[in-house]
Amino acid sequence: MAVDWQRWTETVESNQRFVVTSHVRPDGDSLGCAVALSHALRELGKDAAIVNPSPAPQRYQFLDPDECIIEAADPRAEPLVMQADVVIVVDTSTWDQLGPVRPLVERSTAKRVVIDHHVSEDDLNALMLKDTSVPACGILVLEALQVLGCRLTQPIAEALFTAVATDTGWFRFSSTSARVLYVAAELVDAGARPEYVYRRVFEENSLARLHLMGRALERLQISPGGAVSYTYIRMRDLQETGALSQDTEDVVNYTLTIAEARVGLLFIELDRDRTKVSFRSKDDIDSTVLAGRFGGGGHRRAAGAVLEMPIEQAIPYVLNIVDQMVQTQQHRSQ
Ligand SMILES: [Mn+2]
Numbered sequence: 555m556a557v558d559w560q561r562w563t564e565t566v567e568s569n570q571r572f573v574v575t576s577h578v579r580p581d582g583d584s585l586g587c588a589v590a591l592s593h594a595l596r597e598l599g600k601d602a603a604i605v606n607p608s609p610a611p612q613r614y615q616f617l618d619p620d621e622c623i624i625e626a627a628d629p630r631a632e633p634l635v636m637q638a639d640v641v642i643v644v645d646t647s648t649w650d651q652l653g654p655v656r657p658l659v660e661r662s663t664a665k666r667v668v669i670d671h672h673v674s675e676d677d678l679n680a681l682m683l684k685d686t687s688v689p690a691c692g693i694l695v696l697e698a699l700q701v702l703g704c705r706l707t708q709p710i711a712e713a714l715f716t717a718v719a720t721d722t723g724w725f726r727f728s729s730t731s732a733r734v735l736y737v738a739a740e741l742v743d744a745g746a747r748p749e750y751v752y753r754r755v756f757e758e759n760s761l762a763r764l765h766l767m768g769r770a771l772e773r774l775q776i777s778p779g780g781a782v783s784y785t786y787i788r789m790r791d792l793q794e795t796g797a798l799s800q801d802t803e804d805v806v807n808y809t810l811t812i813a814e815a816r817v818g819l820l821f822i823e824l825d826r827d828r829t830k831v832s833f834r835s836k837d838d839i840d841s842t843v844l845a846g847r848f849g850g851g852g853h854r855r856a857a858g859a860v861l862e863m864p865i866e867q868a869i870p871y872v873l874n875i876v877d878q879m880v881q882t883q884q885h886r887s888q
Contacts, residue, residue, distance in 0.1 A: 569640045585623075603622070644669050648676045708744065784819035784821065
């Protein structure tokens with residue numbers, strides 16, 4: 555599904571003011587693409603700004619050392635979008651994902667361009683530059699810059715390398731084709747530093763976060779059925795380690811790294827009477843089916859639910875049901 559870039563080059567050449575935006579809860583792909591595009595457009599003598607629906611997580615702030623990314627709530631955001639000739643949406647094609655940027659884009663008379671690799675899409679009344687077969691939007695943005703004859707500067711190459719590396723799970727997901735690695739090689743050739751990017755994205759933990767992780771790992775257990783591994787975090791763990799609630803994010807992923815585990819669960823005590831459960835699964839097990847049994851939802855490999863019960867009750871309750879579902883194969887999606 556090759557993209558026809560003809561109208562893209564025409565659009566860039568015949569316009570001056572560009573705003574780049576992307577999805578809520580920005581990730582390495584959306585931020586890397588937005589940063590690379592805005593740098594490249596400026597290299598071509600255009601005015602380019604990034605207006606995003608939500609702030610970049612700390613781990614990606616290295617991509618924007620001059621703090622050029624403007625949030626939707628910033629007073630500069632509205633005039634930028636209103637006066638733009640072209641709004642470029644990267645790494646999403648749905649209105650919902652634009653969050654608070656959506657009303658600005660809807661009211662603006664700017665032409666719309668979408669560069670994306672997701673299947674789901676709304677009618678954004680835009681020039682669609684889409685290829686759902688690539689594992690990262692960064693690969694499409696690289697193409698978009700190449701057809702413009704844009705020079706791959708070091709910051710552009712590093713932003714795109716971050717996009718491709720993070721969206722492929724650092725080149726370990728099944729989507730990592732030879733093409734992906736050729737693209738990565740090209741970006742390294744142009745100055746991207748894999749060691750630096752890895753360190754900034756994955757090795758910027760606080761001591762408190764690792765202490766919290768240590769507690770959770772020490773408590774890891776395997777269910778009686780043998781296929782479900784689980785652990786938990788109590789409110790007092792956050793207080794005692796000094797960790798923040800967002801520091802619980804990656805803990806659940808470790809539950810699934812035990813060889814025999816097919817389902818990984820993390821129980822988080824939200825308050826005395828509410829417990830959050832995060833589900834991870836592998837093989838043919840669908841996390842949405844498991845979480846759905848408790849009123850939650852999510853994706854096939856990652857889902858969540860909140861139970862109105864204290865954590866001491868929630869753990870045996872959920873464990874018992876999930877263990878049975880895994881044994882009796884009630885976890886498959888239809
Ligand atoms: Mn992406």
